[in-house]
Amino acid sequence: MTLLKAEDISVQDGKSTLLEPVSLQLSPGEPLVILGETGSGKSLMAQALMGTLPPELHAKGRVAIGTQVLNPGAPERFRGLWGRKIGVLPQEPWLSLDPLMPARDQVAETHEIVRGLRRSDARRQAMADLAALGLAGAEARYPHELSGGMAQRVAIAAARAGGARIVIADEPTKGLDAARRDDVASLLLSEMGETGGLLVITHDLALARQLGGRMIVLRAGRVVERGATETLFANPKDAYTKEFFAADPECWIPRPSAARGGPAVVSARDISLSRGGKMLFSGVSLDVMQGGVFGVTGPSGCGKSSLGDALLGLIGPDRGTISRRPGPHPHDFQKLYQDPVSAFPGRRTLGQTIADTARLSGARQGDVENLLDRLGLDAGLLKRRPGAVSGGELQRLSLLRVLLRNPSFIFADEPTSRLGPITQARVIALLTETTQRDGTALMLVSHDAALIRHTSDTVLTLGVPGNPRPSANAFSHRRVASGLH
Structure with missing residues (x-):
C-alpha cells in the first residue's frame, strides 16, 4: 500500500x-x-x-x-x-x-x-x-x-x-x-x-x-x-x-594554526553563567585573539549561545569579568544568529536590508556582488522577502551582511547549520580567510565536533562535567577545555 x-x-x-x-x-x-x-x-x-x-x-x-x-x-x-x-x-x-x-x-x-x-x-x-x-x-x-x-x-x-x-x-x-x-x-x-x-x-x-x-x-x-x-x-x-x-x-584537512602573538580582542576571566535558574557553566576563562578562530562546541542547551551573548555584552555573567578591546565604530562586534529568520525584517525585501547595511558601512555595490559570488548566492534572491528563500540561503545572506560591517569580532552561532556539506565548506573557508586577511577575531560555535576540530586554533567544549575550573587560551592548538553542564 x-x-x-x-x-x-x-x-x-x-x-x-x-x-x-x-x-x-x-x-x-x-x-x-x-x-x-x-x-x-x-x-x-x-x-x-x-x-x-x-x-x-x-x-x-x-x-x-x-x-x-x-x-x-x-x-x-x-x-x-x-x-x-x-x-x-x-x-x-x-x-x-x-x-x-x-x-x-x-x-x-x-x-x-x-x-x-x-x-x-x-x-x-x-x-x-x-x-x-x-x-x-x-x-x-x-x-x-x-x-x-x-x-x-x-x-x-x-x-x-x-x-x-x-x-x-x-x-x-x-x-x-x-x-x-x-x-x-x-x-x-x-x-x-x-x-x-x-x-x-x-x-x-x-x-x-x-x-x-x-x-x-x-x-x-x-x-x-x-x-x-x-x-x-x-x-x-x-x-x-x-x-x-x-x-x-570528517574528511576535511585541518586548518593550519594561526601564528602566536596577536592581541586579545575579547577576554573572559573565571566567568559563570546561568539562565532560568539553571547553571550553564562556571569558571570559564578565555582569550579570543585578533586573526584567530576560537571554537566552541557541546550539546544543545549547554550555554554556547549564552557565552557568546555575554562576550558581546548582550547579557552579563553571574560572576567573573569580561573585557572587550574598543573598536573604531559602534558596530565593531557582530553576531551571526543561529536562526537567521530572526535577524531579517519579514516585510522588507532582502535587497533593501542589505542595501541599508552597505550604506551604513560605506560599502560599495561591488562589495555586495563579490560576496554574493563568494557565497554562491544568486543576486535575484535580493528581490525576495525572507520567507521566500531557503534557510541556507538566508544563513549565507546573514553572513554577507555581517562581513559588510568589517567587524573586529564575529560571534558565529552555528553559522552553517542549514547548509549542506559542499556549501558549508565554502562558507567556513570564507570565514576563516576573513579572520586571517582582516585580522578579525572569530568565535565559531558548532555542534559538529569535526568541523570545530579541523577549523579552530583553540577549542572550548562546554557541557562536560568533571572539571571545576575550565579555561582556554587562544593559540594553544587543539587544546580542549571542558565546562560544567
Missing part, C-alpha cells in the same frame, strides 16, 4: 522553474530521504506536498494521499489534512511556535484540538512527550527562553501530537548535537513503525545514513540520483553525489 504518491511535482516563480518535475512515493515502514544542498529545491518540494508554498510560488503536478487526489496548485484543499493525515516538522522552529505559549501548551494544544483529548489529559501527554525528547524541566519555558536545539525538539513534539500517519520532516536535526540527532532519528523511525510514512528533507549525511530506506539526491531543482540509501552511500554514481559525500567535515 502506498501512503503518498506524487507525480511530476514542479515549482515555478513566475517564468522561472525552481523545481523540475519530481515523482516519488511513500510506503509504510520505509523512510524516504531527500538529500541535497541548500537551495536544491528540497524544502520547496515538501511545501508543495503540504500545500504551504509562499503565495508568489506556484506548484504543478498531482498528489495522492490514500484515495484522496489533490492538486498542489490549489493548496487550500490540503488544509484539512494538516495534523490529521500529514504532520510537518518545519525547518524553522521559531516560525511554528507561538511566542506567547510555553512549551507544554504548544504540544498540549495539538493533543486537545486535533486528537480530541481532554485538557488535563492533553497536558499530561504533552509533559510525557517533552520528557521523551530530553526536555523535562523546560515545560514552562517560552520559545525565546529555549536554545535552537530545544526549540526544534518542542516543534517535533507538537508535530507528532496530532497522530498523523505521514510525517514530513524538513531538516529535523538542524542545530542538534550528534547525540540528540541520533535520538531524533530513532524517535522518527519508532513513530513511523511498520504502518506510518516518513519523508525527511536533509543535508545531514549522518542522519540520512541512520534512517536508511530510500533516497533521492537533488541538485539545483533536479534529481541527479535515486535508490536505496545504503546502496547510494556504498557506491554513488553521479559526480555531484560523490562530491557531496566527500565534503563531510
Whole structure:
C-alpha cells in the first residue's frame, strides 16, 4: 500500500522553474530521504506536498494521499489534512511556535484540538512527550527562553501530537548535537513503525545514513540520483553525489594554526553563567585573539549561545569579568544568529536590508556582488522577502551582511547549520580567510565536533562535567577545555 504518491511535482516563480518535475512515493515502514544542498529545491518540494508554498510560488503536478487526489496548485484543499493525515516538522522552529505559549501548551494544544483529548489529559501527554525528547524541566519555558536545539525538539513534539500517519520532516536535526540527532532519528523511525510514512528533507549525511530506506539526491531543482540509501552511500554514481559525500567535515584537512602573538580582542576571566535558574557553566576563562578562530562546541542547551551573548555584552555573567578591546565604530562586534529568520525584517525585501547595511558601512555595490559570488548566492534572491528563500540561503545572506560591517569580532552561532556539506565548506573557508586577511577575531560555535576540530586554533567544549575550573587560551592548538553542564 502506498501512503503518498506524487507525480511530476514542479515549482515555478513566475517564468522561472525552481523545481523540475519530481515523482516519488511513500510506503509504510520505509523512510524516504531527500538529500541535497541548500537551495536544491528540497524544502520547496515538501511545501508543495503540504500545500504551504509562499503565495508568489506556484506548484504543478498531482498528489495522492490514500484515495484522496489533490492538486498542489490549489493548496487550500490540503488544509484539512494538516495534523490529521500529514504532520510537518518545519525547518524553522521559531516560525511554528507561538511566542506567547510555553512549551507544554504548544504540544498540549495539538493533543486537545486535533486528537480530541481532554485538557488535563492533553497536558499530561504533552509533559510525557517533552520528557521523551530530553526536555523535562523546560515545560514552562517560552520559545525565546529555549536554545535552537530545544526549540526544534518542542516543534517535533507538537508535530507528532496530532497522530498523523505521514510525517514530513524538513531538516529535523538542524542545530542538534550528534547525540540528540541520533535520538531524533530513532524517535522518527519508532513513530513511523511498520504502518506510518516518513519523508525527511536533509543535508545531514549522518542522519540520512541512520534512517536508511530510500533516497533521492537533488541538485539545483533536479534529481541527479535515486535508490536505496545504503546502496547510494556504498557506491554513488553521479559526480555531484560523490562530491557531496566527500565534503563531510570528517574528511576535511585541518586548518593550519594561526601564528602566536596577536592581541586579545575579547577576554573572559573565571566567568559563570546561568539562565532560568539553571547553571550553564562556571569558571570559564578565555582569550579570543585578533586573526584567530576560537571554537566552541557541546550539546544543545549547554550555554554556547549564552557565552557568546555575554562576550558581546548582550547579557552579563553571574560572576567573573569580561573585557572587550574598543573598536573604531559602534558596530565593531557582530553576531551571526543561529536562526537567521530572526535577524531579517519579514516585510522588507532582502535587497533593501542589505542595501541599508552597505550604506551604513560605506560599502560599495561591488562589495555586495563579490560576496554574493563568494557565497554562491544568486543576486535575484535580493528581490525576495525572507520567507521566500531557503534557510541556507538566508544563513549565507546573514553572513554577507555581517562581513559588510568589517567587524573586529564575529560571534558565529552555528553559522552553517542549514547548509549542506559542499556549501558549508565554502562558507567556513570564507570565514576563516576573513579572520586571517582582516585580522578579525572569530568565535565559531558548532555542534559538529569535526568541523570545530579541523577549523579552530583553540577549542572550548562546554557541557562536560568533571572539571571545576575550565579555561582556554587562544593559540594553544587543539587544546580542549571542558565546562560544567
